[in-house]
Amino acid sequence: MANDVIEPTVSSGGARERGINRVLQVLEFLHARGEGVKIGALAKELQAPRSSIYNLVSSLAGAGLLEINAADSRVFFGKTMYLYGLNYMRENPLAKRARLEVDRLAKETGETSEFCMLQSGRYTIIHMCPGSRPFRISSAVGLQIPIPWTASGRLLLAGHSPDQISQLIHPRDFFLPDGRQIAIDDFQVAIAQARDDGYCLTKGLIDAYTQCLAAPIYNADGQVDATICLVLPIDADEHRVWDLRGQLVETASRLST
Amino acid sequence: MANDVIEPTVSSGGARERGINRVLQVLEFLHARGEGVKIGALAKELQAPRSSIYNLVSSLAGAGLLEINAADSRVFFGKTMYLYGLNYMRENPLAKRARLEVDRLAKETGETSEFCMLQSGRYTIIHMCPGSRPFRISSAVGLQIPIPWTASGRLLLAGHSPDQISQLIHPRDFFLPDGRQIAIDDFQVAIAQARDDGYCLTKGLIDAYTQCLAAPIYNADGQVDATICLVLPIDADEHRVWDLRGQLVETASRLST
DNA sequence: ATTGACTGTCTCGTATATTGGACATATGTA
DNA sequence: TACATATGTCCAATATACGAGACAGTCAAT
Numbered sequence: 001m002a003n004d005v006i007e008p009t010v011s012s013g014g015a016r017e018r019g020i021n022r023v024l025q026v027l028e029f030l031h032a033r034g035e036g037v038k039i040g041a042l043a044k045e046l047q048a049p050r051s052s053i054y055n056l057v058s059s060l061a062g063a064g065l066l067e068i069n070a071a072d073s074r075v076f077f078g079k080t081m082y083l084y085g086l087n088y089m090r091e092n093p094l095a096k097r098a099r100l101e102v103d104r105l106a107k108e109t110g111e112t113s114e115f116c117m118l119q120s121g122r123y124t125i126i127h128m129c130p131g132s133r134p135f136r137i138s139s140a141v142g143l144q145i146p147i148p149w150t151a152s153g154r155l156l157l158a159g160h161s162p163d164q165i166s167q168l169i170h171p172r173d174f175f176l177p178d179g180r181q182i183a184i185d186d187f188q189v190a191i192a193q194a195r196d197d198g199y200c201l202t203k204g205l206i207d208a209y210t211q212c213l214a215a216p217i218y219n220a221d222g223q224v225d226a227t228i229c230l231v232l233p234i235d236a237d238e239h240r241v242w243d244l245r246g247q248l249v250e251t252a253s254r255l256s257t
Numbered sequence: 258m259a260n261d262v263i264e265p266t267v268s269s270g271g272a273r274e275r276g277i278n279r280v281l282q283v284l285e286f287l288h289a290r291g292e293g294v295k296i297g298a299l300a301k302e303l304q305a306p307r308s309s310i311y312n313l314v315s316s317l318a319g320a321g322l323l324e325i326n327a328a329d330s331r332v333f334f335g336k337t338m339y340l341y342g343l344n345y346m347r348e349n350p351l352a353k354r355a356r357l358e359v360d361r362l363a364k365e366t367g368e369t370s371e372f373c374m375l376q377s378g379r380y381t382i383i384h385m386c387p388g389s390r391p392f393r394i395s396s397a398v399g400l401q402i403p404i405p406w407t408a409s410g411r412l413l414l415a416g417h418s419p420d421q422i423s424q425l426i427h428p429r430d431f432f433l434p435d436g437r438q439i440a441i442d443d444f445q446v447a448i449a450q451a452r453d454d455g456y457c458l459t460k461g462l463i464d465a466y467t468q469c470l471a472a473p474i475y476n477a478d479g480q481v482d483a484t485i486c487l488v489l490p491i492d493a494d495e496h497r498v499w500d501l502r503g504q505l506v507e508t509a510s511r512l513s514t
Numbered sequence: 515a516t517t518g519a520c521t522g523t524c525t526c527g528t529a530t531a532t533t534g535g536a537c538a539t540a541t542g543t544a
Numbered sequence: 545t546a547c548a549t550a551t552g553t554c555c556a557a558t559a560t561a562c563g564a565g566a567c568a569g570t571c572a573a574t
Contacts, residue, residue: 018531018532018533018559018560018561019276019531019532019560019561019562020277020280020313020316020317020561021316022532023277023280024316024320024322027320027322027341028320030341030344031340031341031344034344034348035348036348038550038551039551039552040550040551048533049532049533049534050533050534050551050552051532051533051534051535051553051554052531052532052533054551054552054553055531055532055533056277056532059277059278059281060277063281063284063285063377064376064377065281065284067345067349070476070477070478071477073551073552076344076345076348076349077341077342077344077345077348077349078345079345079349079352079374079376079381079383080376080377081338081341081342081344081345082342082343082345082346082352082383083288083342083376083381083383083399084284084287084288084334084338084342085334085338085339085340085341085342085343086339086342086398086399087287087288087291087333087334087338087399088324088333088334088335088336088338088339089339090399091291091292091293091333091334092324092333092334092336095336095339117336119321119336119337119340120320120321120337124336124340126336126339126340141343142340142343142344142347219327220327220328221327275529275530275531275561275562275563276530276531276532276561276562277531279562295520295521296521296522297520297521305563306562306563306564306565307521307522307563307564308523308524308562308563308564308565309561309562309563311521311522311523312561312562313562330521330522
């Protein structure tokens with residue numbers, strides 16, 4: 001009674017999933033894996049009955065949401081998933097508008113420009129338009145990056161309490177690619193700062209040669225729903241960065257509802 | 258007994274669907290509809306129990322595959338669907354290569370260029386790159402067009418028997434936008450012709466001002482898996498069309514396994 | 515104020531989707 | 545050749561997801 005522990009979501013052993021949750025498990029796993037997986041391996045990795053996965057995959061493959069490679073019988077996303085997914089970009093009011101603005105920004109500034117959101121607790125690039133520099137930043141649509149590594153991440157967490165933030169982010173994500181560690185306290189301060197400033201600039205975080213400039217897009221409730229950001233070379237002229245900041249914030253506020 | 262009718266797939270009333278099939282039903286419906294639908298309407302249109310649809314939608318929305326518009330609570334595809342779908346383009350060997358070739362063709366020829374496949378029995382534009390003409394053909398990725406209206410459609414049906422073809426295509430699809438009807442016999446002949454020629458050219462079918470040039474992509478079994486096609490103005494120089502035909506066929510055969 | 519239509523949430527009995535296991539083939543390796 | 549491991553398909557038993565309906569709340573029209 002003194003310690004009336006809440007059960008950690010699932011009682012014991014392996015989370016037993018059925019029905020639609022199995023479907024979601026499979027899709028999530030394939031997305032995380034990023035390449036085709038054999039059905040057997042899929043069942044093993046998900047700790048699910050082989051027969052269940054066979055049934056499930058053949059249903060999804062029948063609809064074209066998954067495809068089974070004829071050569072090596074690996075399972076991966078199919079063209080129906082692609083076509084369904086395009087509906088999001090075509091119809092979602094925010095995504096639709098943001099895409100146009102991002103493309104415009106990239107064209108006008110010559111810098112790589114991105115539209116980002118949280119997707120199932122992960123920082124995700126929804127749309128990106130490469131800049132015109134010969135050495136391009138390696139970034140891509142669909143890429144998921146640890147939240148603390150990014151300027152956009154700081155803004156996207158603005159509405160969350162420190163506790164939520166600590167829980168949301170895996171400790172390993174506080175280590176940058178080069179091994180440096182971001183102190184969690186500094187991070188919390190940076191988030192508050194970014195919220196108050198209405199933009200965020202991070203220098204040399206993911207790599208030493210770039211700085212990222214991000215601005216928040218608010219939804220009707222005043223929550224940060226998404227961000228747009230520019231990826232700039234670390235030695236960009238300070239006045240120009242300040243000017244770009246203005247453009248970015250202006251664009252973001254136009255995208256806010 | 259004289260009229261021992263085969264039961265129309267499901268005994269009585271409405272096709273009773275459960276589990277994963279319900280999921281597929283919902284997604285298919287939303288895709289066909291092309292815009293957000295209220296949950297209640299969704300249940301009504303699918304003739305499904307309201308409570309089932311509520312459960313299903315909230316599961317899918319929880320995963321981000323669907324999203325519920327906060328303002329008017331309409332349901333439509335979500336960003337997770339978009340991100341999952343991108344995996345298809347990123348990883349599918351054929352789609353990946355075809356996209357590059359289509360972009361190249363459009364750039365080199367200045368004409369609208371498309372990559373097409375059958376998706377659940379419907380002719381679908383998987384990727385498109387607009388040409389440089391001032392008056393663009395209105396075509397878009399994800400667009401589904403009645404098979405008989407297109408040059409690609411003729412090639413995609415190459416492997417099917419006349420019976421299969423008749424069954425696959427809805428009678429209404431033999432009527433062109435302007436009301437003209439395509440005779441089914443002529444259509445069958447055109448398919449055989451296209452198969453033998455290894456390409457297909459149709460003039461003024463969808464509209465009077467364009468002709469379409471398509472070439473088949475074969476899979477390992479020698480079946481037509483997909484096509485690439487060019488959309489040209491109806492008065493294009495004949496020699497140029499012949500030259501483009503060569504380029505197109507050559508590109509398609511490079512894409513064939 | 516009354517009516518009707520719709521939304522979102524919940525409960526409980528039961529039709530059925532899921533599953534463990536069996537089977538026949540295929541692939542690989544000592 | 546024999547042995548081990550994986551694939552794809554099928555089946556019967558049963559745990560459970562689904563569906564009918566109840567309920568409270570919202571909105572518009574009369």
